[in-house]
Amino acid sequence: MDSSGDEALDIIITNVVATFRTRCHLNLRTIALEGTNVIYKPEVGKVLMKLRKPKITASIWSSGKIICTGATSEDEAKLGARRLARLLQKLGFKVRFSAFKVVNVLAVCSMPFAVHLIDFTKNNRPIASYEPELHPAAMYRIKTLKATVQVFSTGSLTITGPNVQNVAAAVEYIYPLLYECQKPLCK
């Protein structure tokens, strides 16, 4: 339940991006040969590996840096990363799971009212920007939380931030601003 309304707003996390390091050099050819569910991209210098459970795609570089995308929660991202590290261990590399960090969280949320974007942009200039010819949503960047919110006229929000807490805080922050711009203002 958030404090700003009678109803609780559902914040649905759609993507969590996390990175970690294996502290050892990885031979991409070996991984491509001996691993199933892998796509080797020699031109870029990485291997894409897809896990089934949790549903995660990992980009593996030979330096030992790995980026995991596709998780739906921070814990899931950690589990997926650990699975991956274990897998690489089994393939014969001296892996040490370290420097795990959630880098980006993408969430969607829906307001139970429509938002008049031009009024919203006028009230919140210069933090909000809106170009109807380029993108149908208004972009609002919250510097303190390092979060970006895209507000659509239907009341849907897309929030990106460094972690789940910031994303929730961003929704709390922006709710009153959106509530003000529910209906078109009179001239």
Place this chain on the structure above:
Amino acid sequence: MSLVGSCPSCGSSNIVDDDLYAQAQLVCADCGCVVSEGVLADDPVGGSDVSYSRTTAVTKQPCLNHRKGLERVKEICRILRLRLEIEDLAQTYFKQAFEHESFIRVTLQKKEVLAGCCVLLSCRQLNWPITIGTISCLLNADPALVGGVYLEMLKILNVEPSTLNITDVLEAHCREYKISSSHVPEELAEDSKDLMKRAVALVELAAHSWIVTGRRPVPIMMATIYLAWQSLNPNKLRLKFSLGKFCQLAKVQKSKPALARTAELKETLCKLGKEIPWVGETVTPGNVVKLVGDILEHRYVLLSRALRTHEDTMQAEHQSGPVDPPTGEMVQISERVDQTAAASSVEQLCSRNERDKQAEEGDAPDCEPNWGKRLLFAPPCVIHAKKRRVEQPMLEVTGDEEISDSEIDSYIRSPREVRDFIRTQEVLSSSSSGTL
């Protein structure tokens, strides 16, 4: 005194520094013998510290592309017939943006696009209505590229221009349509002033019913001009004209979303047309065009009536005392309707709404799956909401669970599989090279 010691000719140690013509010299004070002398020219080895071009240049000249860009900015302003201050502002922006590292080493096309974007920005700052579409047409560039350059430029210059107001652009857009009596036969011709006036009213109505927010301006303008043209003289001939034919007639390029906007606008007009007391037949999108004139003339009254009817229907459906949260639209409308004769009825309506609000304070509204269906006017995507995919049940994870071996093994190929894999790859590569 010097560090040399003694004079070679007389042996005296009385040696002084004596500068002759700015040349440093060590001279014996007793016999006048020159002990040593410095170099006349004191240039460091390998050339001086200051380069030749810098020593001889008067001021830094802008490079050729910079000058060309400024010329292009001037050209675009002349084509669009903009005021001198817009031209000056655009040139200032260009000078600033061009020297920035994001734009100094890009392709020539991008530099030209930058010139156009500077014009666009200065128009926005000085309230001259112009769309990104117009600029991309002038530059003959992809609108996406123009958009990208424009946003980057805003970031660099740290400027936040005001958002485009669609009614302002409508006038310029209207002029493009060749519908006057000199271009088309008399039955199809329309004076641009009347067309503009009606189109503006339609746009305002569209803005109020959530058709405008979040959408591109050009299709909306096209739809309103089309409906305005049809409704100003709704004879059989005009009503037969489809949007595509109308665009052909007016020599404008049709935009696909304009059809959807026309349909949405007609739906809104129908909702209002139903409330006209002297119309007997049912109002459908087919026959609403004839009523557009009347609808626009009395639109505020019709809006309030439509909302009241909607509220009553909702109340009847729920069959309970407290009504759904009264829409703020009612309160907004009341301020605008002050001048019309129906003011008293609307005020009564508003006071009733406030009483309802107070009665309803304690109740939490029910969470209906689609709040858009409750309201009379809502963004079309909400009214016709797409069905969400059934979400898969979320796994209960903690992140620190045990990982079983068998699970990991499913991701690793056995040695035999590896050999098969290598063999298959070799076969495939040899066959592909063989066919080549």
